[in-house]
Amino acid sequence: xxxxxxxxxxxxxxxxxxxxxxxxxxxxxxxxxxxxxxxxxxxxxxxxxxxxxxxxxxxxxxxxxxxxxxxxxxxxxxxxxxxxxxxxxxxxxxxxxxxxxxxxxxxxxxxxxxxxxxxxxxxxxxxxxxxxxxxxxxxxxxxxxxxxxxxxxxxxxxxxxxxxxxxxxxxxxxxxxxxxxxxxxxxxxxxxxxxxxxxxxxxxxxxxxxxxxxxxxxxxxxxxxxxxxxxxxxxxxxxxxxxxxxxxxxxxxxxxxxxxxxxxxxxxxxxxxxxxxxxxxxxxxxxxxxxxxxxxxxxxxxxxxxxxxxxxxxxxxxxxxxxxxxxxxxxxxxxxxxxxxxxxxxxxxxxxxxxxxxxxxxxxxxxxxxxxxxxxxxxxxxxxxxxxxxxxxxxxxxxxxxxxxxxxxxxxxxxxxxxxxx
Amino acid sequence: xxxxxxxxxxxxxxxxxxxxxxxxxxxxxxxxxxxxxxxxxxxxxxxxxxxxxxxxxxxxxxxxxxxxxxxxxxxxxxxx
Numbered sequence: 001x002x003x004x005x006x007x008x009x010x011x012x013x014x015x016x017x018x019x020x021x022x023x024x025x026x027x028x029x030x031x032x033x034x035x036x037x038x039x040x041x042x043x044x045x046x047x048x049x050x051x052x053x054x055x056x057x058x059x060x061x062x063x064x065x066x067x068x069x070x071x072x073x074x075x076x077x078x079x080x081x082x083x084x085x086x087x088x089x090x091x092x093x094x095x096x097x098x099x100x101x102x103x104x105x106x107x108x109x110x111x112x113x114x115x116x117x118x119x120x121x122x123x124x125x126x127x128x129x130x131x132x133x134x135x136x137x138x139x140x141x142x143x144x145x146x147x148x149x150x151x152x153x154x155x156x157x158x159x160x161x162x163x164x165x166x167x168x169x170x171x172x173x174x175x176x177x178x179x180x181x182x183x184x185x186x187x188x189x190x191x192x193x194x195x196x197x198x199x200x201x202x203x204x205x206x207x208x209x210x211x212x213x214x215x216x217x218x219x220x221x222x223x224x225x226x227x228x229x230x231x232x233x234x235x236x237x238x239x240x241x242x243x244x245x246x247x248x249x250x251x252x253x254x255x256x257x258x259x260x261x262x263x264x265x266x267x268x269x270x271x272x273x274x275x276x277x278x279x280x281x282x283x284x285x286x287x288x289x290x291x292x293x294x295x296x297x298x299x300x301x302x303x304x305x306x307x308x309x310x311x312x313x314x315x316x317x318x319x320x321x322x323x324x325x326x327x328x329x330x331x332x333x334x335x336x337x338x339x340x341x342x343x344x345x346x347x348x349x350x351x352x353x354x355x356x357x358x359x360x361x362x363x364x365x366x367x368x369x370x371x372x373x374x375x376x377x378x379x380x381x382x383x384x385x386x387x388x389x390x391x392x393x394x395x396x397x398x399x400x401x402x403x404x405x406x407x408x409x410x411x412x413x414x415x416x417x418x419x420x421x422x
Numbered sequence: 423x424x425x426x427x428x429x430x431x432x433x434x435x436x437x438x439x440x441x442x443x444x445x446x447x448x449x450x451x452x453x454x455x456x457x458x459x460x461x462x463x464x465x466x467x468x469x470x471x472x473x474x475x476x477x478x479x480x481x482x483x484x485x486x487x488x489x490x491x492x493x494x495x496x497x498x499x500x501x502x
Contacts, residue, residue: 053483071483092440098483099490101441106492111485117491 006030012417014410016386019374021105023194028322032417035305036061037152040162040318042307043067043077045184045330053096054110057088060150060316065138066090067148068111070099077138077150078113089135105126109135146181147173147307165244165398169299173309176264176298178280178336183411184314186346189329189353195367197305197319198412201326203363204308204315204410205249205301207233207241208386213366217327217358232256239403241387242394243411247304247419251403254296263297263311264334264341273340280336312345313353323371331359384409436462 006027012020021027043197044067054067055082064080066089080088082102089100089109099116101108113135118124138150142159144167149159150315160167174182175401193200210233211218218229231237232277238255259261264277279289302308308315316328331349333342353360385404394400436458443462448455449469457475460467471480488494 092442095439097441099441099487101490101492108490108492110490116487117493119492119494243453310444 001176002133006420008417008420011416012413015388016229016383017413018380019377019382020380021373023322023374025322026218028196028319030420031319032061034422035416037063037321039149039153039157039252039305039419040140040142040149040156040159041305042147042152042303043190044053044148045182045314046075046143046148047181047185047274050096050185051096053098053111054094055090055097055100056094056293057090057092060138060245061154061319063152064328065150066100066135070110070112074112075141075143075148076112077141077148079138082107082398083133083135083138084118085117087136090334093399105134113137128391135207145170162246163219163303164246164248165396166246166248166301166303169244169250169309171299172293172296172299175293175331177334178277179334180284180336182332183335184330184332186331186333189349189355190326191329191355191358191364192324192326193318193364193367194323194372195287195325196322197317197325198416199367200317200325201302201305201308201365201410202314202412204310205241205412206406207237207239207251207403207408209366213362214359217352217362221356233403235404237403238318241403241405241407243407245397245411245415247412247415248302248407249411250299250301251408252400253300253403257297258295265293269338269341269344273338276338280338284336302412304412313349384413 006024011021011027020142037060041060043060043065044056047070047122048054049067052069052071052073055066057167058067066078066080068074068076068078080090082104084102084105084107087102087104089102089107090405091103097111099108099110106117107115108117110116115130115133115135115217118130138152139154140151140156142149144159144163147170156162165169174180180242211229222229232239232253240250240252242252243248244250253263278290278294282292284290286295298309298311306317308317312332314330316330316334318326318328320326329349333345350357352358355361375404384406387401387407388410391399391405391407399407399411431446431472437444437446445460445462447458447460449458453473454468456471458467459470
């Protein structure tokens with residue numbers, strides 16, 4: 001740990017950032033307080049707890065959280081810490097229970113957090129009031145289109161204000177579903193890596209690396225098909241890298257998607273499924289709007305600090321320590337779409353991003369090499385100057401650059417500097 | 423159906439969560455059918471007739487909370 005207060009104006013410059021930000025435990029501790037325990041953090045999707053009594057366990061930063069649905073269908077974000085001696089009350093990642101019992105001394109809570117019983121109660125005198133020992137709540141919680149966020153800070157901007165420009169991209173992702181909802185009930189891929197959490201966020205919107213790091217995958221993906229990946233991620237692409245503001249960022253593939261006639265899942269469904277999907281979309285949205293949603297396709301973006309949307313998945317970043325992170329890949333199903341299409345979306349996730357997938361293992365290898373490289377202290381800096389001379393401010397206040405430029409990383413770091421320096 | 427909620431060969435239904443494990447069976451020893459619930463962790467069981475079960479069908483979960491108080495379990499396992 002390095003001593004003294006960190007000067008983030010020095011560590012994060014407009015065209016470069018210090019390697020210390022990835023390995024200094026003091027920086028990580030400060031991030032917990034200024035980012036993870038202050039900002040809105042994505043915790044779960046409503047479709048993961050569809051039934052009364054359903055719950056999942058998650059983390060906000062390092063703090064364990066229970067996300068439960070009570071019998072009136074209300075959602076609760078509770079701290080997973082027994083009010084008696086501090087044990088976690090729920091251990092399972094998911095389950096169904098209207099009451100949670102701490103395994104240590106048996107203190108029992110309902111799924112709204114109220115303490116409903118303690119063993120050998122005669123040991124407590126008349127001043128013991130159960131109401132004072134309810135499970136603590138995450139101070140603020142809110143949902144947007146089924147995405148549940150929590151904030152450990154009792155004050156600050158509301159969720160929609162914080163989402164800003166990213167909200168319309170969430171809409172774009174979810175509007176691909178004929179029923180207007182996505183479903184996360186098809187399992188999750190968990191990738192743990194020995195590296196800092198920010199790498200996964202930055203890389204999610206890095207349009208410079210795909211044709212290089214994922215070269216082998218691109219050759220497989222394009223084999224026998226009329227797809228030129230140079231036109232998607234190369235120097236001559238029409239796609240854009242966009243700083244959305246607030247640390248959120250996008251690779252805007254709209255021109256490519258339009259050229260291909262839309263991008264709902266990459267490829268591989270039957271003409272019959274396509275007709276069923278088109279019909280369902282037109283019935284919900286009307287012919288013109290349905291066509292536009294499909295043409296624009298699934299967006300590719302991240303919301304600072306922990307959720308990424310790419311094609312058919314949500315990816316969620318979970319920091320463990322300064323040099324350890326887990327990334328969860330959730331395949332999303334489009335409610336109201338033909339089963340065949342959703343099966344294809346599921347297969348796409350495990351074929352591309354599973355442990356033996358074509359793409360994700362490359363990324364995790366790169367992160368670990370990155371973390372190892374930081375041990376060489378001869379050069380402290382990571383260079384993020386690519387395209388600085390050719391990016392432009394757009395009318396929405398966003399900043400757009402060539403897709404292979406580091407406009408997206410600069411956007412993430414600009415926000416990071418602002419919140420960490422505060 | 424996963425291993426925590428499968429039917430055993432004898433028609434017994436086993437339900438397991440991180441908080442409890444029970445087996446449920448149809449009991450025919452009386453003059454009418456009953457449902458037997460057996461707590462696998464404590465070894466206790468209860469037989470419920472259709473009227474009692476119908477009453478349970480109308481209950482709100484919060485009405486069951488007094489039964490979930492661990493102090494109640496102490497009384498039921500009391501000495502003697």
